[in-house]
Amino acid sequence: MTTGTTTSAHPQSPGIATRTSSSKSIPGLARSLLAQREWGVAVLLALTVTAVAIVNPAFLQPANLRDVLVNNAPFAIIAAGVTFVIVTAEIDISVGSLAGLLSAVMGLLTSRDYAHLNVALACLIVLAIGTFVGAINGVLVAYCRVPSIIVTLGMLTALRGATELLMAGKWIQNLPDSLRFLGTGSIAGVPVSILTAAALIIASMILATRTPLGRRIYAVGSNVHAARLAGLSPRRIKLFVFTFTGFLVGVATLVGVTKFSTIDPAIGKNWELFVVTAVVVGGASISGGKGTIIGTVLGVLLLGIVGTVLTFLKLGDRLTYWERAIQGAFILLAVLADHLGGKREK
Amino acid sequence: MPRAVSRRTLLMTSDTFIQIRDIHKSYGGVHALSGVSMDIARGEVHALCGENGAGKSTLIKILSGSVTPDRGDVLVNGAAMRLGDVRASEAAGIAVIHQESVAFGHLSTFDNIYVGREPKKLGGLLLDRAAMRSQTRALLQRLGEADAFDPVRPVSELSVAQRQMVGMARALSQDCRLLVMDEPTASLSERETRVLFNLIRQFRKDGVAVLYVSHRLDEIFELSDRVTVFRDGKHVSTEPIAGMTKEKLIHCMVGRELLATDQETSFSRRVHPARPSDVPLLQLKNLTRAGVFQNVSFEVRAGEIVGMAGLVGAGRSEVARVIFGADPADAGQVFIAGEPLGGNSIDQAMRRGIAMVPEDRQHLGLVLPMSVGTNLTLPILRRLTRFGLTSSKRERQEVEKLIKALGVKAASPAVPAETLSGGNQQKLVIGKWLATRPRVLILDEPTRGVDVGAKAEVHKLIRQLAEEGMATLLISSDLPEVLAMSDRILVMRAGMISGEISREEATQEKVLSLAIPASSSPGAEVAA
Numbered sequence: 036m037t038t039g040t041t042t043s044a045h046p047q048s049p050g051i052a053t054r055t056s057s058s059k060s061i062p063g064l065a066r067s068l069l070a071q072r073e074w075g076v077a078v079l080l081a082l083t084v085t086a087v088a089i090v091n092p093a094f095l096q097p098a099n100l101r102d103v104l105v106n107n108a109p110f111a112i113i114a115a116g117v118t119f120v121i122v123t124a125e126i127d128i129s130v131g132s133l134a135g136l137l138s139a140v141m142g143l144l145t146s147r148d149y150a151h152l153n154v155a156l157a158c159l160i161v162l163a164i165g166t167f168v169g170a171i172n173g174v175l176v177a178y179c180r181v182p183s184i185i186v187t188l189g190m191l192t193a194l195r196g197a198t199e200l201l202m203a204g205k206w207i208q209n210l211p212d213s214l215r216f217l218g219t220g221s222i223a224g225v226p227v228s229i230l231t232a233a234a235l236i237i238a239s240m241i242l243a244t245r246t247p248l249g250r251r252i253y254a255v256g257s258n259v260h261a262a263r264l265a266g267l268s269p270r271r272i273k274l275f276v277f278t279f280t281g282f283l284v285g286v287a288t289l290v291g292v293t294k295f296s297t298i299d300p301a302i303g304k305n306w307e308l309f310v311v312t313a314v315v316v317g318g319a320s321i322s323g324g325k326g327t328i329i330g331t332v333l334g335v336l337l338l339g340i341v342g343t344v345l346t347f348l349k350l351g352d353r354l355t356y357w358e359r360a361i362q363g364a365f366i367l368l369a370v371l372a373d374h375l376g377g378k379r380e381k
Numbered sequence: 382m383p384r385a386v387s388r389r390t391l392l393m394t395s396d397t398f399i400q401i402r403d404i405h406k407s408y409g410g411v412h413a414l415s416g417v418s419m420d421i422a423r424g425e426v427h428a429l430c431g432e433n434g435a436g437k438s439t440l441i442k443i444l445s446g447s448v449t450p451d452r453g454d455v456l457v458n459g460a461a462m463r464l465g466d467v468r469a470s471e472a473a474g475i476a477v478i479h480q481e482s483v484a485f486g487h488l489s490t491f492d493n494i495y496v497g498r499e500p501k502k503l504g505g506l507l508l509d510r511a512a513m514r515s516q517t518r519a520l521l522q523r524l525g526e527a528d529a530f531d532p533v534r535p536v537s538e539l540s541v542a543q544r545q546m547v548g549m550a551r552a553l554s555q556d557c558r559l560l561v562m563d564e565p566t567a568s569l570s571e572r573e574t575r576v577l578f579n580l581i582r583q584f585r586k587d588g589v590a591v592l593y594v595s596h597r598l599d600e601i602f603e604l605s606d607r608v609t610v611f612r613d614g615k616h617v618s619t620e621p622i623a624g625m626t627k628e629k630l631i632h633c634m635v636g637r638e639l640l641a642t643d644q645e646t647s648f649s650r651r652v653h654p655a656r657p658s659d660v661p662l663l664q665l666k667n668l669t670r671a672g673v674f675q676n677v678s679f680e681v682r683a684g685e686i687v688g689m690a691g692l693v694g695a696g697r698s699e700v701a702r703v704i705f706g707a708d709p710a711d712a713g714q715v716f717i718a719g720e721p722l723g724g725n726s727i728d729q730a731m732r733r734g735i736a737m738v739p740e741d742r743q744h745l746g747l748v749l750p751m752s753v754g755t756n757l758t759l760p761i762l763r764r765l766t767r768f769g770l771t772s773s774k775r776e777r778q779e780v781e782k783l784i785k786a787l788g789v790k791a792a793s794p795a796v797p798a799e800t801l802s803g804g805n806q807q808k809l810v811i812g813k814w815l816a817t818r819p820r821v822l823i824l825d826e827p828t829r830g831v832d833v834g835a836k837a838e839v840h841k842l843i844r845q846l847a848e849e850g851m852a853t854l855l856i857s858s859d860l861p862e863v864l865a866m867s868d869r870i871l872v873m874r875a876g877m878i879s880g881e882i883s884r885e886e887a888t889q890e891k892v893l894s895l896a897i898p899a900s901s902s903p904g905a906e907v908a909a
Contacts, residue, residue, distance in 0.1 A: 241507075245507050245508050245510070246506065246507055246508055247499040247501060247505070247508055249508075250488070250492050250495075250496055250499060250508065251496060251497070253485070253487060253488055253492070254485045254488060254492070254496045254497075256487075257485035257486055257487040257488055258484065258485050258486065261484060261485055262485075262496070262497075263447065263467065264445065264447055264467060264477075264479075265467070265496050265497035266467040266468045266471055266497045266498075267496065267497050324485070324486065324487035324488075325487050
């Protein structure tokens with residue numbers, strides 16, 4: 036469905052709106068934007084970019100745009116997984132901590148100061164641990180029936196503790212060059228991290244829209260009772276989305292952390308806030324059944340560019356605080372929009 | 382009447398597709414099904430009738446695999462089917478079209494039809510969307526709905542009838558050998574009903590067995606070959622439709638032995654002094670909630686118990702919710718003691734002296750993990766509060782008074798409400814509203830799921846309140862209860878009051894004939 040048909044189906048004049056009484060209170064344009072959140076986010080993103088470009092044309096320089104993409108590539112990768120989790124009406128807030136743990140593991144395995152293992156082998160170990168942790172989340176949520184917010188909150192804390200134990204407050208240095216290629220290298224002029232993110236985003240889009248598994252993920256999130264009646268196994272599907280997210284956190288760590296020459300014990304802190312905000316801003320419904328990968332990617336870009344814009348505004352030390360405040364406002368607005376949109380659908 | 386009937390009734394035994402053998406199922410001590418057996422033959426439309434709570438829905442759930450029976454077998458073509466497994470039921474060719482068409486609101490028609498059995502390509506990796514699209518179109522064409530709606534739209538945007546068509550299309554898309562339909566015409570228009578009937582006949586011709594659950598007797602007589610009646614979780618009779626009459630069918634559904642309990646309670650029927658001069662405490666004038674109920678008008682006077690009977694979905698609870706301010710009305714008005722009930726909020730309704738005991742007491746009526754005492758005083762905390770603090774002494778006194786008045790059997794007011802028996806819990810729900818000192822009491826299924834002894838106590842309490850001047854509206858699907866308790870009985874059907882019967886002339890047959898919709902009559906269509 037395009038916005039064109041959406042708009043014509045819900046005329047601008049509130050008087051003609053026939054769907055429900057509650058829809059009368061929302062103006063037509065806002066309503067159609069609520070119906071297709073991706074477009075709303077895209078418009079907002081375009082407006083932000085335009086505004087910044089007018090104030091400071093340097094923003095549009097290819098190098099800067101590339102930096103924006105490179106910086107946000109790991110978030111987009113993780114957010115793709117978290118989108119599926121949220122579509123099944125669950126949540127995963129352990130992704131940031133997991134990225135932190137995996138960074139530490141990767142540093143310890145490859146650094147010349149520590150194990151100095153083969154880089155390819157180290158990468159496989161990182162991906163395996165990420166997948167394994169995701170699977171533990173999945174088993175606890177789907178089979179032990181612990182609410183996902185509790186499971187992943189516990190996991191967040193436990194992994195953070197494990198990371199601090201491993202790193203003992205020190206930075207890991209002397210990473211091998213072949214590892215840093217993942218974060219800083221390019222293939223045919225395109226950074227590896229952007230290529231990886233693009234590949235995984237496309238794969239996630241195909242999973243979401245073109246595969247039986249994808250449809251079942253949405254079905255479970257839309258109506259878990261009906262899903263059971265259709266012979267689906269909501270447990271297995273939930274186990275899958277958490278495991279897949281763990282794997283993606285592994286990939287994001289490989290391309291995201293290696294661009295620095297050192298590994299900092301604070302890596303991954305608050306990533307979960309950024310990612311969940313981006314997914315919800317991108318149109319996924321916390322109550323499940325709804326959300327698209329493209330919306331999530333737009334959400335990541337919007338939030339990422341807001342961060343860059345703040346840098347351009349030269350706020351200095353206060354930058355982080357502003358970024359947090361704006362992120363918070365975004366998530367509240369997105370949930371509110373979701374709530375109003377949900378009312379309309381009823 | 383289809384000409385095929387007599388031929389089919391003869392073919393029965395050799396053509397049995399499914400045999401249901403001695404199925405037992407109970408929910409927390411309440412027997413939903415106790416030892417039910419029946420057969421359904423290939424190419425037969427088999428109607429299943431029974432009052433609310435007779436066990437029809439439970440049987441459907443067992444056939445669909447979503448509920449596992451405690452005991453018993455289902456044989457498909459003579460071989461035992463794995464029970465409690467949706468996949469096994471599907472593999473046996475059982476397709477169920479549910480009463481409230483279960484659907485994935487966020488997903489498109491395509492997806493709703495194929496979720497779980499998607500056409501695949503590339504070795505099962507990808508969805509074959511082209512196949513989904515063309516097959517869906519073909520299915521909708523068979524249903525005569527090809528042009529009616531856009532199969533790409535999320536089904537939450539479709540009408541109820543269209544959503545049901547999606548459910549039909551899903552069943553059609555399976556290679557179904559037994560089609561189970563639970564009240565399929567409840568929300569269909571006349572035209573859609575005709576389409577559905579033609580389809581069912583088509584199925585029958587193709588040798589599919591159809592289990593058709595409906596309250597609409599006309600439809601049963603028009604469509605079915607045999608009819609089975611359940612009552613109180615037991616199989617009462619199975620007969621060829623040719624040998625059935627409507628009177629006989631209603632008689633089977635109601636049951637003679639019920640008269641015994643009926644008489645037993647009728648001895649204790651109190652004689653209500655008619656006081657026609659009184660201003661009605663509760664009065665409804667043309668109350669309407671679009672699509673739910675229309676033009677509902679009645680009154681309840683002080684000391685009067687007015688029963689409200691009707692089938693599930695007739696709109697009784699919905700009327701109660703509007704009176705209580707839980708839902709808004711679209712037209713009409715509610716008067717309390719002659720004064721319009723202004724505003725539309727539960728708070729306002731409570732201030733004006735209305736109390737409602739909701740149908741689903743576990744979810745709506747009690748905070749189960751909280752103590753008996755806390756539950757009782759929840760609605761009156763304001764009265765017990767001084768300077769923002771709740772007086773624990775006054776609370777204790779109030780609780781003791783209520784527990785005594787209600788005869789609640791609890792070890793102490795401090796035990797959690799969930800530890801009490803069903804009957805005592807129900808007394809708590811009534812009691813917590815009595816604490817608000819209401820003038821009008823609305824009871825929605827006050828004795829559902831409670832045992833006989835507790836039921837009698839709840840009845841005693843209701844009578845006692847009426848004698849003290851309470852205007853009571855008693856909504857109940859338990860016909861003997863309505864007959865025994867009410868001074869007058871209102872019957873609702875498809876969102877309208879279909880009749881009023883005085884206590885003297887009330888019989889189960891009369892109530893049922895008013896409650897059961899004539900097939901696809903204009904009146905029954907209003908709810909669609």
